[in-house]
Each structure stands twice: as C-alpha cells, then as structure tokens.
Amino acid sequence: MYKMTQPKLYSRGKTLWVRFSYDGEVIKRSLNLESTKANKILANTQIIPQMIIKVHSGEFFNIEKQKMPTVDEYMKVSFELHKGNRSYSTSYLYDKNYNRHVKPVFGDMKLDKVTSSDITRWQNELREKKRLKKGSILRVRSCLNVMFEDAIENDIIQINPIKKAKKLRETENPLVKRVKLKPFNLMEIQSILNVLKDSDKNLIATFFYTGMRAGEVIGLKWEYVDFNRKTIAVREQMVSGVQKEILKTTKSQRTVPIINTLLPYLKHQFELTGDCEYVFLTSRSKKHYHSAGKIREQIWVKALKEAKVPYRNLHQTRGTFISTLISNGEDINYVSKIAGHENVKVTLERYSEYIPSKNDNFGDCFIA
Incomplete structure (x- = not known):
C-alpha cells in the first residue's frame, strides 16, 4: 500500500499551495485560492480532507492525468498568449522552429513528463545529427522555454525542465561557426x-x-x-x-x-x-x-x-x-x-x- 504524508498548507506569493509526499514522491499543487485567513480555514477543513480521500481512491491522479495538457496543446495556448507582443517575423520563426524541431519529439508528451534529461538529449541530437549551431539551438529552444514558463505561471507545472538541462558548450566545429562579416569594398x-x-x-x-x-x-x-x-x-x-x-x-x-x-x-x-x-x-x-x-x-x-x-x-x-x-x-x-x-x-x-x-x-x- 502506498504511503501518503499529511498535506501541509503554505503560501507561495499570494496563492495557497499544498504539499505532501506519496510513495516517496513530493507533490505540490496550487489550490488557486488567495492566501487569506478565511481561505486557509476552508482549505484545512474541506479541501485537504477531500484531497486525501481522492488520493487514496486514485481519483486525484486520474483527474491530474486528464487535466495535464500535452506540449502541443499548451504550445498553442502559449503562442496565443504572446501574439500581441511579438512581431510577425518572430511569431513566424517560433512557429516554424516548433513544427520542425520541437513537435516531432515532444508534441505528444504531457507537460509534466518532459524531463531535463529529455531536453539535454534533444539538444545533443540537434547539434550532432542536424548540425545546428549553438545560436540556432537556443532560438529553437526558446519557444519551448517560454511555454514551460507560461505553464508555471498558470500553476500547471512547478518546474521548467529546461532550467536543469545541460548547458550548450561552444564548439569550434567549422560546420556550426557563425558567418563572419566580410564587407564588400x-x-x-x-x-x-x-x-x-x-x-x-x-x-x-x-x-x-x-x-x-x-x-x-x-x-x-x-x-x-x-x-x-x-x-x-x-x-x-x-x-x-x-x-x-x-x-x-x-x-x-x-x-x-x-x-x-x-x-x-x-x-x-x-x-x-x-x-x-x-x-x-x-x-x-x-x-x-x-x-x-x-x-x-x-x-x-x-x-x-x-x-x-x-x-x-x-x-x-x-x-x-x-x-x-x-x-x-x-x-x-x-x-x-x-x-x-x-x-x-x-x-x-x-x-x-x-x-x-x-x-x-x-x-x-x-x-x-
């Protein structure tokens, strides 16, 4: 039988969150409630007891799976969120990079299932197999990074896997060098x-x-x-x-x-x-x-x-x-x-x- 610790209520910014461990895994979830005295009472007397029941019955995790969007689903949301403050050329580039390099690998994955190791392996493949230079990989990765940050801001996930991925090192490979300016005389x-x-x-x-x-x-x-x-x-x-x-x-x-x-x-x-x-x-x-x-x-x-x-x-x-x-x-x-x-x-x-x-x-x- 799986072991569950007693959920603890805490504040993150102005929002109430709950934290507990289940089968050794630490789980943090936003209650989407403002951190007020009345809401804390509501959480401790009604929401947390119901949460415990749902965890033991398995309903909690079934609901979580249903709610968690895929990368492809949430990328559309992210593009829409930033449409107003991006130039047409930037939006076009993001869309092209996503469809060409990101969607084939991560499109069908749930947001919370993408790990930092997945990101690192993907970066390596872009460099070694597709011969993309560091700057190009960073541009491709940026749309994914923004999407994960949007998901964190909206309390869908807690961690951006890109933050813990291995950093791209500079390379002396002539195939990936930046084109040097050679002015015409x-x-x-x-x-x-x-x-x-x-x-x-x-x-x-x-x-x-x-x-x-x-x-x-x-x-x-x-x-x-x-x-x-x-x-x-x-x-x-x-x-x-x-x-x-x-x-x-x-x-x-x-x-x-x-x-x-x-x-x-x-x-x-x-x-x-x-x-x-x-x-x-x-x-x-x-x-x-x-x-x-x-x-x-x-x-x-x-x-x-x-x-x-x-x-x-x-x-x-x-x-x-x-x-x-x-x-x-x-x-x-x-x-x-x-x-x-x-x-x-x-x-x-x-x-x-x-x-x-x-x-x-x-x-x-x-x-x-």
Whole structure:
C-alpha cells in the first residue's frame, strides 16, 4: 500500500499551495485560492480532507492525468498568449522552429513528463545529427522555454525542465561557426551594380546604400520616401508575403537618410514604379516581392557570379553599409540609430573592429 504524508498548507506569493509526499514522491499543487485567513480555514477543513480521500481512491491522479495538457496543446495556448507582443517575423520563426524541431519529439508528451534529461538529449541530437549551431539551438529552444514558463505561471507545472538541462558548450566545429562579416569594398559594389539593369540595379543599390534589412526593402512603399528631405521612413516590412507594421526591434522604426550616391537610383526607380504602391516589383509579375529568397535566386547570385565577386549572402550588404560608415569615422551613435539597432552597445559588439583611430599621432602624449 502506498504511503501518503499529511498535506501541509503554505503560501507561495499570494496563492495557497499544498504539499505532501506519496510513495516517496513530493507533490505540490496550487489550490488557486488567495492566501487569506478565511481561505486557509476552508482549505484545512474541506479541501485537504477531500484531497486525501481522492488520493487514496486514485481519483486525484486520474483527474491530474486528464487535466495535464500535452506540449502541443499548451504550445498553442502559449503562442496565443504572446501574439500581441511579438512581431510577425518572430511569431513566424517560433512557429516554424516548433513544427520542425520541437513537435516531432515532444508534441505528444504531457507537460509534466518532459524531463531535463529529455531536453539535454534533444539538444545533443540537434547539434550532432542536424548540425545546428549553438545560436540556432537556443532560438529553437526558446519557444519551448517560454511555454514551460507560461505553464508555471498558470500553476500547471512547478518546474521548467529546461532550467536543469545541460548547458550548450561552444564548439569550434567549422560546420556550426557563425558567418563572419566580410564587407564588400567600393570596387566590388560597383562591379555588381554594373552587371545589373533598371529595377534590379536600383534594388541592389538600395540594399548597399541604406543598410536596410531585406524585409524592410521589399516592403518599402513610395509614401515613405521623401525626396525633398532625402529620407526614407522605415515603418513596415514584408515577411513571407505579408506586410506588417511591427518590426524586429523597438528601434527598427526609424528614418534613414538617402545619401547622394543612392539618390539617382531611387529617382530612376520612381520613373519605373512611381505610380505603384511598392517601390520594388518583380520583373516578371510586376507584383511586390514575396520574400528575399527570390531576390537571391533571380538577381543576387547571378550578379555576383557575372561580376566575378566572391559570394557573400545578401544580408552582408547591411553589414557593408554599417561597417563602411564606421570605418570612415561617422558617428557610431548616429550609425546605430539609422541601422535600427536596439542600442549602440549592439553596434559596438558587432562592429567595434571597424572603428578607426581618430588621431594619427595616437600615443604620442606619453613621449617625454
């Protein structure tokens, strides 16, 4: 016969909880009652006695099993809880990562049955079999971590198994190294633009000379381009064919200057699409780009090959813009602002190596 200790009542925050052990296992449950004198009397005189009866009859654990949701069931709840404070691109990424990497492994498991060992083994598999780098695994894991925290907050479980999982170590495996920025030089930029024509040339020039993210460029509308003030207001982005106002960070909504080098390209583009809503349209369908993938496939890869410029991904146009400004002595606070970084610390962490010495006689102050 299983042994059960007498349930003890205690407060956790402003809520009443009960704790007891059953067959050596410590069980903690929220009573979902505010910690008041009246509720304590109610718990001790009615709720706990009924709980003891249900534990011995087995009804308590049957009810627990029925109530405990699966990971897949509660992930839907978690996504809904955070829908209002996540950008569309973040929600899309969470959903994609969950369906690809989390659901096949944990989807059918009850929340309270997922252990820290399960998480550790899963992380190892993502790294060893799927060759995901540490940053990617952490991003995949984050949706699961948030879901467990939501479940704790709503008194469904008591422990987040991710907190006790083995930490991911850094690796020197070249397959999982982060792509290092290799800025294009001015000659390479010109070579790329020289092999392009019309709208394609104007599009790639905008990437190089604004530092805007891909979703921001393909989602750019003419209403946000001010030729008089020579500015572009970044207010929206295109993600998987959906136009959204919420951008990556709180600083993403910003104003980017139209530098003199870019101006003729945008004016030419206005001649081509000025009577349309979007600045850039596909050459085939004359509709806005669905995603940056088509630009890479149809324009970018071919242009670099024809220009005989070593391949870098399209996102490196952004890094080129930022690093070029910084290396030429532009104010890093202003560069950070027009780049849409959360703060200048982010800019410094990524681009500090491009900060030039402002004084050719640096160090001479120590000469006696």
